[in-house]
Amino acid sequence: MTDMPVDPAMWAPAPRDPASLDRIARPNLTYWQDARARLWRNRPAMAAFGFLILLCLAAVFGPSVYSHNYYEQNLQYANVPPAxxxxxxxxxxxxxxxxxxxxxxxxxxxxxxxxxxxxxxxxxxxxxxxxxxxxxxxxxxxxxxxxxxxxxxxxxxxxxxxxxxxNSLYPLGTDQLGRDELARQLYGARISLAVALVATLVNFTIGVLYGGISGYLGGRVDMVMMRLIEIVSTIPLTLYVILIMVTLASGFSAVILAIGTVYWVDMARIVRGQMLVLKEQDYVAAARSMGASTWRILTRHLLQNTVGPILVTLTMLIPSAIFIESFMSFIGLGVSPPEASWGTLTSAAVETLRTHPYQLALPAGAISLTMFAFNFLGDGLRDALDPRLRS
Known part of the structure; x- marks a missing residue:
């Protein structure tokens, strides 16, 4: 093998700029700024978030500005399709x-x-x-x-x-009593989102505090509190909700009460597991040695560091709450006529499935899209809030 001539310029030392020695190549972002940037780059999660925003706006303001209401009947135009x-x-x-x-x-x-x-x-x-x-x-x-x-x-x-x-008169058609399907879909979205709001409040107020106190105090307190959760968990959630709604009679208030009494159990278990890990960290021992109270340590140090898992779990539990309400309404234990929810619309549309399939496709599609949106958003939050996935 012959020796190749070497160009000295190729092996010259790189120039040094004293002003660039302290320059930070990567932008300095806080934890939440970095999480927001990564969530923004997640297109499925942002599309799901946009869909949920539009759904909330339609459910809140749609029934007020729309020309038809959810209970007005016009038998002359019964079962008219959208096109x-x-x-x-x-x-x-x-x-x-x-x-x-x-x-x-x-x-x-x-x-x-x-x-x-x-x-x-x-x-x-x-x-x-x-x-x-x-x-x-x-x-x-x-x-x-x-x-x-x-x-x-x-x-x-x-x-x-x-x-x-x-159908310019009824954009999404009418049902078997001539009621506007779009108005009933909007009102059903309001019912479902109200259930989601209740599930959110219950998980934050009861589930987070209950699981945080149980995990941080530990010992006998943790044992007693977890035994109570196991007693509630022995009965399947759906069966428990059915028993409560049968006892209290069907209606929207019964749905809210049934979901609110038992829906915090899974959140409490997740927060407790996070507390058992975080309470052994050095910053908790330092706060305790400086005289911080148990409540301050729990709220200012521990719960703030569990916000990521809480948000992810919350977005995963909300779709199941919406599905439970729809299922209860489907079997006749949810909201009572003439009120409309996605479950009651699905139940009524089963009778006309062969002749008017659009009546079932509309509420079923709304339930599916909402659950998909929450699941996509939950996956995006999980990826954005996990520092180990930072690239």
């Missing part, structure tokens, strides 16, 4: 009249010039043997074959589709 196909009926003067036939409810509607859902047209004659119905639309007779789901004129000429129309 529907229309047909053009030719008239004698050369114009045409658009119509929509709801095969699920067996009703025919006129479509206005602006595309809005118009008046209901009554059937002029019904032939039950042939499963046909006749309707008078202007100067024409429209025959509807309910067996084949086809529309045509009385002379047998089929009607041409005129395209799809969006």
């Amino acid at each position: 529907f196909p229309t047909y053009a009926v030719p008239q004698g003067d050369g114009s045409s009249q658009e119509i929509y036939f709801n095969f699920g409810s067996q009703k025919l509607y006129l479509i206005g010039a602006d595309g809005a859902l118009g008046d209901l047209v009554r059937s002029s004659r019904k032939d039950l043997m042939r499963k046909t119905q006749l309707y008078t639309v202007g100067d024409q007779q429209v025959a509807v074959d309910t067996a084949k789901s086809t529309l045509g004129l009385s002379d047998g000429k089929p009607l041409e589709p005129a395209g799809w129309r969006w």
